[in-house]
Amino acid sequence: xxxxIATSSLFWVILVFYVSFVxxxxxxxxxxxxSTEDFFFGGxxxxxxxxxxxxxxxxxxxxxxxxxxxxxxxxxxxxTMTYMNDWFFMPLLLFGxxxxxxxxxxxxxxxYFERRFNSTVRNLSTFTMILYLIGYIGIGLLALxxxxxxxxxxxxxxxxxxxxxxxxxYVSLGGQTAIIFTDFLQGVVLLFAGLLxxxxxxxxLGGFDIFWNALSTTNKLPLADFNxxxxxxxxxxxxQDGVVGSVGFAFMNQAVIMRFLSSRSVAHAxxxxxxxxxVFLPIATIAVSNAGWVARAITNTSPEVLAETTxxxxxxxxxxxxxxxxxxxxxxxxxxxxxxxMSSLDSQINASAAVVVNDIYTPRAKNPSEKxxxxxxxxxxxxxxxxxxxxxxxxxQYGTIYEAHGAFHSVxxxxxxxxxxxxxxxxxxxxQAAVLSFVLGSVFIVLGIIYPxxxxxxxxxxxxFVPEKPYSYIRALxxxxxxxxxxxxxxxxxxxxxxxxxxxxxxxWTIKDGAEHFKGAKVNPNAGITITVPGSEIIVSEDENNxxxxxxxxxxxxxxxxxxxxxxxxxxxxxxxxKSTHANLGSVSKFDGVxxxxxxxxxxxxxxxxxxxxxxxx
Amino acid sequence: MxxxxxxxxxxLYQYSFGLLxxxxxxxxIFKAYGYEVLWGEYKTFVVxxxxxxxxxxxxxxxMTIAALNNAPQLYFVILAGYIITGLLLSRYIR
Numbered sequence: 001x002x003x004x005i006a007t008s009s010l011f012w013v014i015l016v017f018y019v020s021f022v023x024x025x026x027x028x029x030x031x032x033x034x035s036t037e038d039f040f041f042g043g044x045x046x047x048x049x050x051x052x053x054x055x056x057x058x059x060x061x062x063x064x065x066x067x068x069x070x071x072x073x074x075x076x077x078x079x080t081m082t083y084m085n086d087w088f089f090m091p092l093l094l095f096g097x098x099x100x101x102x103x104x105x106x107x108x109x110x111x112y113f114e115r116r117f118n119s120t121v122r123n124l125s126t127f128t129m130i131l132y133l134i135g136y137i138g139i140g141l142l143a144l145x146x147x148x149x150x151x152x153x154x155x156x157x158x159x160x161x162x163x164x165x166x167x168x169x170y171v172s173l174g175g176q177t178a179i180i181f182t183d184f185l186q187g188v189v190l191l192f193a194g195l196l197x198x199x200x201x202x203x204x205l206g207g208f209d210i211f212w213n214a215l216s217t218t219n220k221l222p223l224a225d226f227n228x229x230x231x232x233x234x235x236x237x238x239x240q241d242g243v244v245g246s247v248g249f250a251f252m253n254q255a256v257i258m259r260f261l262s263s264r265s266v267a268h269a270x271x272x273x274x275x276x277x278x279v280f281l282p283i284a285t286i287a288v289s290n291a292g293w294v295a296r297a298i299t300n301t302s303p304e305v306l307a308e309t310t311x312x313x314x315x316x317x318x319x320x321x322x323x324x325x326x327x328x329x330x331x332x333x334x335x336x337x338x339x340x341x342m343s344s345l346d347s348q349i350n351a352s353a354a355v356v357v358n359d360i361y362t363p364r365a366k367n368p369s370e371k372x373x374x375x376x377x378x379x380x381x382x383x384x385x386x387x388x389x390x391x392x393x394x395x396x397q398y399g400t401i402y403e404a405h406g407a408f409h410s411v412x413x414x415x416x417x418x419x420x421x422x423x424x425x426x427x428x429x430x431x432q433a434a435v436l437s438f439v440l441g442s443v444f445i446v447l448g449i450i451y452p453x454x455x456x457x458x459x460x461x462x463x464x465f466v467p468e469k470p471y472s473y474i475r476a477l478x479x480x481x482x483x484x485x486x487x488x489x490x491x492x493x494x495x496x497x498x499x500x501x502x503x504x505x506x507x508x509w510t511i512k513d514g515a516e517h518f519k520g521a522k523v524n525p526n527a528g529i530t531i532t533v534p535g536s537e538i539i540v541s542e543d544e545n546n547x548x549x550x551x552x553x554x555x556x557x558x559x560x561x562x563x564x565x566x567x568x569x570x571x572x573x574x575x576x577x578x579k580s581t582h583a584n585l586g587s588v589s590k591f592d593g594v595x596x597x598x599x600x601x602x603x604x605x606x607x608x609x610x611x612x613x614x615x616x617x618x
Numbered sequence: 619m620x621x622x623x624x625x626x627x628x629x630l631y632q633y634s635f636g637l638l639x640x641x642x643x644x645x646x647i648f649k650a651y652g653y654e655v656l657w658g659e660y661k662t663f664v665v666x667x668x669x670x671x672x673x674x675x676x677x678x679x680x681m682t683i684a685a686l687n688n689a690p691q692l693y694f695v696i697l698a699g700y701i702i703t704g705l706l707l708s709r710y711i712r
Contacts, residue, residue: 077681077685081628081678084674084677085632085636087636087640087670087671087674088635088636088639088640088643088671089639089640089643090640090643090667090670091640091643091644091646091647091667092643092646092647094663094667095647095650095651095656095660095663096643096646096647096650208690209690212690217621217685217686217688218621218624220681220684220685221621221624221625221681221682221685221686222677222678222681222682222685223624223625223628223629223632223678223682224624224628225623225624225628226623226624226627226628226631227623234628234631234632235628235631238628238631238632238635242632243635243639267712270663270711271707271711271712274663274666274670274707274711275707275708277670278670278673278674278703278704278707279700279703279704279707279708282677282700425646508646508647508650509650511650511651512651
């Protein structure tokens, strides 16, 4: 049952203003896109806090509000149980995967696979990656459709198409810089809105004690029952969401990879990731789930206000309609959910375009110009949005969004997760093993779909077999074991290579070579030294290269060598790196001032009346 | 009502596997970078990693105790841990 919520023109004014603001931001930042590197990676220059919040906004989509609030309504606090499992993988992510992709300048996961293995693995992973991203777009669209349906009263297909068109236009024009900045704002908005609805809900119920006492003990436990019921049990969700989903999101989600690559340095990417998981995610966990907890408390105390039979998928909007003290507040809460969708949808659309351009178009086109690549990127963004609409219609037939997302993750992610993990952490893992673990692994996955009882039951940990939706979550464990086993067995039966020179910098064990590869020369042990230069000392030359030349006094301070990498930024921290760029250190300047080339200035758009920070990198 | 399968069993399962994955990862990066390099150059990051694991585990631990003993005031401990973690990360991680 989905109750309808009445709205007036004030509601629509606020909602339309917000969406227009987001579109305007996209158009504003579009002027910074001069190349595909800008379009996809924002020029690799942003600060940790901007990247961290933007990663949060990418991870927390409207599907999160729909998924977690619905399970919060049905089962209580355990709706959040896998939200922080990412930390288990942090050592490998921060000191393995991030430096590998950053220093080796890996633009996409399929590109990594070609360099680590061969082009066959790249092609297989490109297909899976696009499927994965389009699935994410589809889930996001469906979730927002479900949440907005009680307000709009339109059929879900119309809502999905409308939202997809708006998001598609803005991402196609704005690119990564637009995404990072609007995501930051949207991240703040959605966290604030999530906490606001919690506060309003507690006030509506009459205080925290009433809220707490309205929930049963099982509602308040943070983890679900070990293996029942079949539609939400701990062990299945742990393997599907906590392990496969976490690894999939952090290691193979192209949108997240692009955030790492948009950071100004590896250290900033690491810091952003840590802050995201330990500081931003706990608030996000409460923000996305609490509408469900409040709904459960209202249903337990006043079933005449909120019926037990209310559709869990739209519980966020329904609760917002009940607890919001005014229509303006309600409009703000709904806008926040729209923000959540936009901020995850834009990232996934941009990421899909990156994969298509880097892994399908560029390898096959004959030296396409930057302008052509940029145009193809924009067109692809629009194309994947349209396909995403189709995926949303497909998922709509599944039932609950939580289960649809879970089943999708369980099937699509394990082969890629296996290839990435074994590829990074086991040098001997060969191309043949990667291909076979992908192909044979997929065969086993399909067999698991056809014969779930026979094949998955041994992994089921006692989870009940439901013929209509067999082992929605725990099949992730079966799929993972199948793919990893094939990879390990084939590798052990394959002759190991004589040396690993061809994969320098591409595995954890050869990571020391990464920084040197990134720089293209010996690493400078003085990296990290920073100087501040008044903008009045900057001279912009007519040279068309990417160089900065320092006078002797600054060369002595910074202890740089010709060819070293430099990071130059406006001193104002709150710009988050928007006015910054990387350049190579040229020979000592003959003048007293700092000389930067025309290209450096064009890229960074420095305000030369302001101080600049110059840092020696790598 | 026996709540073991709803509380401590999933907790033990999650953090046993979690410790295995996290510990294995920590061991691997120490081996790959070398003890001197990792501890010498990235000491604060490594300390933050271990602190993070303890912090994440303690959230579920405290929530479980709070639910089983009907003690919502324990959430203040989580809040204190959250503030300390936020301050430490923003102050010391560079």
